[in-house]
Amino acid sequence: MTTSRRLLVLIAATATAALYGADAPASWQEHCAKCHGDDGKGDTKMGHKLNIGDFTTSEMQTKFTDEQAAKAIKTGLTDDKGKMRMKAIEGLSDDQVKALVTFVRTLKK
Numbered sequence: 001m002t003t004s005r006r007l008l009v010l011i012a013a014t015a016t017a018a019l020y021g022a023d024a025p026a027s028w029q030e031h032c033a034k035c036h037g038d039d040g041k042g043d044t045k046m047g048h049k050l051n052i053g054d055f056t057t058s059e060m061q062t063k064f065t066d067e068q069a070a071k072a073i074k075t076g077l078t079d080d081k082g083k084m085r086m087k088a089i090e091g092l093s094d095d096q097v098k099a100l101v102t103f104v105r106t107l108k109k
């Protein structure tokens with residue numbers, strides 16, 4: 001491989017990684033769907049166990065602000081008794097968290 005080709009491959013790989021990082025649907029699938037479901041309805045085994053609200057309803061969407069949503073993703077959520085409801089999702093950049101909050105808003109039907 002010539003040096004310029006190698007450089008091209010490197011640039012392509014970096015661009016893919018950057019794209020993936022900003023790809024909220026992909027990170028939703030990876031980090032969130034097992035509890036909240038692909039469509040955000042919470043119709044999953046974990047969702048039922050945790051009695052998760054349905055993100056497709058305006059009732060659920062008005063329960064939290066964007067700031068609260070970002071905080072839940074970054075630091076997790078506990079109930080009134082301090083019991084863990086949603087654990088902090090680690091390894092996300094601020095941009096990814098922001099993109100996920102935007103994504104959650106698009107789940108509303």
Ligand code: HEC
Binds near residue numbers: 065077104
């Ligand atoms: C271990 C299961 C689990 C995972 C994984 C999970 N959540 Fe949650 N999440 C919950 C539970 C439980 C609640 C509380 C829902 C309720 O009270 O109806 C919640 C609530 C929320 C809320 C509402 C916050 C608030 O203040 O009420 C948002 C937004 C949210 N999750 C987004 C996400 C995103 C985005 C991801 C992935 C990065 C994610 N969740 C991953 C279980 C999970």
